[in-house]
Amino acid sequence: MTEERIGIIGGTGLGEALGTLGSGETHRLETPFGAPSAPIVTTEIAGVPVALLPRHGEGHRFNPTRVPFRANIFALKLLGVTRILATTAVGSLREKIEPTQLVIPDQVIDKTFLRPNTFFDDFAVHVDFASPFCPTLCRDLLAAGAEVSTRVHEKGTYVCIEGPQLSTRAESELHRTWGADLVGMTVMPEAKLAREAEICYAVVALPTDYDCWRPSRGDLHQVQVIEEILRNLKQATHNALELVRRVLPSIGREAGTRCSCQSSLSMGIWSDRSQIPIEARRRLAPLVGRYLDRN
Secondary structure, three states: OOOOEEEEEEOOOHHHHOOOOOOOEEEOOOEOOEOOOOOEEEEEEOOEEEEEEEOOOOOOOOOHHHOOHHHHHHHHHHOOEEEEEEEEEEEEOOOOOOOOOEEOOOEEEEOOOOOOOOOOOOOOEOOOOOOOOOHHHHHHHHHHHOOOOOOEEOOOEEEEOOOOOOOOHHHHHHHHHOOOOEEEOOOOOHHHHHHHOOOEEEEEEEEEEOHHHOOOOOOOOHHHHHHHHHHHHHHHHHHHHHHHHHHHHHHHOOOOOOOHHHHOOOOOEOOOHHHOOHHHHHHOHHHHHHHHOOO
16 A cells, blocks of 8 residues: 555546646556546645545536446545545535535435445445544544634534435425435445545535525526526635645644544454455455455
8 A cells, every 4th residue: 555645535626726736646547346537646735645536527527326436435545545535515404504604514314325335245344334424534624624714514414315406395395304404415425435445534515505495586597596506616615625725734644543434344344254255355455355364
């Protein structure tokens, strides 16, 4: 494995937005689950080794269901990533969470149903997912959030829908009754796979609108509503990148320290080791090798 890196998963143009365009090394990887969304760029930001991956591919060509989540996380694991910061656009389900502000979610409700959500199709693995986001990374993000120019909400429940269509009004109202604060399409199964890969994972959520539970102003034409959402996304992205830049040095200082997220498979492999196929052991060695090689 190469040096320890922080993975950053975000939108198209991530490298340019972080000021790393044209620097670093480009990796075109293949994994047992195919190629990742796009070539991954390894570089340094503020002296911290990072790996940059646009979730939806170059030119935003993958819709949420078609994002190759397993290949993305596996490829980051191959590059020595031990912690992931992900950014994701969301709709707000709460009046207090205003568009362009930021949220560090602490819980998630998974409503996806078309996406492969585990690496382990050939044997039984059950990882603890009660706290889906790494508490250490969330703590670091919140500490850095005190220094950015927008409000950063310290917690929230993210409901992940399949998409690509947006919610109906009835669904949006239902999500609110569940106690959800945000709605989006990309955190699942990304967070689950990161836990299976023993990679710490946290999300910076970017509210762009109030979802459809709160009707838009009656004086706005639909085109104007979309334009407003896009403006909010641009500002929220700027705010999120400011937060990422500020938090990277503190996360970088934690390189070499261990977190419970990084040993999630220690009690998670339920299958009899002798029954796990040799081919599966070989194919998934970057994930499970340290647990199976000794058996």
